[in-house]
Amino acid sequence: MKKLRQAGILVAAVLVLAGVVCIQYYNQKLQRYEGQFFGSFDTVTTVTGYAKSQKDFSEKLGLLEEKLAHYHQLFDIYHTYDGVNNIKTINDAAGKQAVKVDGEILDLLRLGKDMYARTEGKVHIAYGSVLSLWHDCREEGLRSQEQARIPTEEELAKRAVHTDMDDLVIDEEAATVFLRDGEMSLDVGSIGKGYAVQKVAEYAREIGMEHTLISVGGNVCAVGGKADGTPWVVGVENPRPDNGEPYIATVEIDSGCIVTSGDYQRYYEVEGERYCHIIDPDTNMPPQYFSSVSVRTKDSGVADAFSTALFNMEYEAGLALVENMEDMEAMWVGKDGQIRYSGGFNNDEEK
Amino acid sequence: MKKNDVILLAALIVAALAGFGGVSLYSKLSTREPQAVAYLDGEEQGRYPLSEDTTVEIRQTDGSYNILQIQNGKAEITAASCPDKVCVNHRPVGGQGESLVCLPNKMVVEIENGEELGIDAGTR
Amino acid sequence: MAKKVAYMGMLTALAFVFSYIEFLLPINLGVPGIKLGLANLVVIVALYLLDVRWACSLSVVRILLVGLTFGNPASMIYSLAGGILSLVIMIIAKKGKLFSVMGVSILGGVFHNIGQIVVAVFVVETTSLLYYLPVLILSGTIAGVLIGILSAILIRHLKKAIQAEGTKCE
Structure with a gap:
């Protein structure tokens, strides 16, 4: 009888051990989750990724949300936040004093200057004075269709005087930014979101989200492919979906980013004419070349800048620019629906 | 085979059928339609x-x-x-x-x- | 005792082989976990011809063996849950003397499935798995009937053999 009891205890011990092993084995299996949050960069952020449990995923999603909100505050041009010197702080101090800012703002502004140089001035972060005029006209026009108007040429010309990139003075050593022209302002809308997505994607990798797809309002960035090794499928939305498919192209990515600039999300109409939120710094008017331009490359900030730049220039000039860049592809959708690609944009069709 | 076996068999089949009914009713209630x-x-x-x-x-x-x-x-x-x-x-x-x-x-x-x-x- | 150990070894081996056959020839009806449970046949035979303790250890040893050879840790915990619950119910049913081998076998089949699904609900953390319950009760019942018929035949024949030998030895 005693032996039997000992045997029983042994079996019980084995069972408990086996149970523990099983549970751990199960827990290592990754499952796919998707999460959404709002608030940052005035858009929806969707994160698709893999985790051991919903709880684990939610925790990491919360970390990404915090990180993105941090950049949202830094790059905000409409609001100030306690204890944070952001872009609005710099704008408010224009012509008066230099503002001490976070290293990441300096980093972003450097990127802005670099992109300005590389895109022949088609991406212009010191262009706030003109952009805000258009912004106000757009909001007014959306509020009441009857009063919808576009800024006059004189108004635009007057504002455009205060957009000299050289008046944006960055003091690296003191970590300060100064706008020499009191009438000028920064608007980092063309690169801020892209820069932030890039940082959040890098952060996701740091906290162990190895297979993650982040989309901040259609600004998509992949951190590794799916857990099974296949790439993510990203659809390029049809800018004119009234008659046809919601997506006009699909792209497979397992690293890198894809960003689209289009005329179909933020726009208003004056006398039947569509005026979108992107303004060409050379004409002070919304460009009429395309309904959307998508750019894929390694860095989301660069992709964001170039999608704006290409939207602001003719196809040939844009293509030349893209071909000059290492590891960058683009897709243009004309106002008439015509689709053009640079060499390796659509990797599915190449195969 | 005892009488009880038959009762058990019948009871289980009834239980399973009732379960099927319940499940299909439930899934109809929590509609799967878009x-x-x-x-x-x-x-x-x-x-x-x-x-x-x-x-x-x-x-x-x-x-x-x-x-x-x-x-x-x-x-x-x-x-x-x-x-x-x-x-x-x-x-x-x-x-x-x-x-x-x-x-x-x-x-x-x-x-x-x-x-x-x-x-x-x-x-x- | 020695004789019982010999039977025990043979039966365990047989149960193991049955498990392997089912592993090689899975029944796929769209719902995971449906199977005949041939190994349960051996457990029932042990329950009736040897005794409760032998049947218990046979069942556990078989599950561990299967889990360590061609199963995996996850499938092992399901088998353990199903196997133990099914065995406990069968022992009670047999002691209660309300049912014949057939009833015991049916209960064994049904509760094997119930045990597995209960564990699955806890592990996967979704109660939607309970949708499968009716299917699994039905499949458990059918499997139980088939195994019950086979068990009754086997027990009748083996009983004679074992008792005949038993008397000789004594």
Whole structure:
């Protein structure tokens, strides 16, 4: 009888051990989750990724949300936040004093200057004075269709005087930014979101989200492919979906980013004419070349800048620019629906 | 075989059949058909099957509103009080997981049980 | 005792082989977990011809063996849950003397499935798995009937053999 009891205890011990092993084995299996949050960069952020449990995923999603909100505050041009010197702080101090800012703002502004140089001035972060005029006209026009108007040429010309990139003075050593022209302002809308997505994607990798797809309002960035090794499928939305498919192209990515600039999300109409939120710094008017331009490359900030730049220039000039860049592809959708690609944009069709 | 065996057998078969009935009833109640689910500030406001054409006004106490229209199996916002009208400009949605969002009004419409599009994210 | 150990070894081996056959020839009806449970046949035979303790250890040893050879840790915990619950119910049913081998076998089949699904609900953390319950009760019942018929035949024949030998030895 005693032996039997000992045997029983042994079996019980084995069972408990086996149970523990099983549970751990199960827990290592990754499952796919998707999460959404709002608030940052005035858009929806969707994160698709893999985790051991919903709880684990939610925790990491919360970390990404915090990180993105941090950049949202830094790059905000409409609001100030306690204890944070952001872009609005710099704008408010224009012509008066230099503002001490976070290293990441300096980093972003450097990127802005670099992109300005590389895109022949088609991406212009010191262009706030003109952009805000258009912004106000757009909001007014959306509020009441009857009063919808576009800024006059004189108004635009007057504002455009205060957009000299050289008046944006960055003091690296003191970590300060100064706008020499009191009438000028920064608007980092063309690169801020892209820069932030890039940082959040890098952060996701740091906290162990190895297979993650982040989309901040259609600004998509992949951190590794799916857990099974296949790439993510990203659809390029049809800018004119009234008659046809919601997506006009699909792209497979397992690293890198894809960003689209289009005329179909933020726009208003004056006398039947569509005026979108992107303004060409050379004409002070919304460009009429395309309904959307998508750019894929390694860095989301660069992709964001170039999608704006290409939207602001003719196809040939844009293509030349893209071909000059290492590891960058683009897709243009004309106002008439015509689709053009640079060499390796659509990797599915190449195969 | 005893009489009790037969009773047991019958009881189990009845239990299984009752279970089938319950499950099919339950799944009929929690419809699997495609529907648009409207949320305000994260709280569910209503579910509207995509198979029925309808127009819903999602109004809030402060007077802000979004008009949700369901037509031809797709949902779209046709009018809204928000300043940017991004939700109104958004194309109609009907695919699984697609959504219409109006940030100023904190209003979200999400498609449940929609057609699978085979796309992980969209760029726009 | 020695004789019982010999029977025990043979039966364990047989149960193991039955498990392997089912592993090689899975029944796929769209719902995971449906199987005949041939190994249960051996457990029932042991329950009736040897005794409760032998049947218990046979069942556990078989599950561990299967889990360590061609199963995996996850499938092992399901088998353990199903196997133990099914065995406990069968022992009670047999002691209660309300049912014949057939009833015991049916209960064994049904509760094997119930045990597995209960564990699955806890592990996967979704109660939607309970949708499968009716299917699994039905499949458990059918498997139980078939195994019950086979068990009755086997027990009748083996009983004679074992008792005949038993008397000789004594």
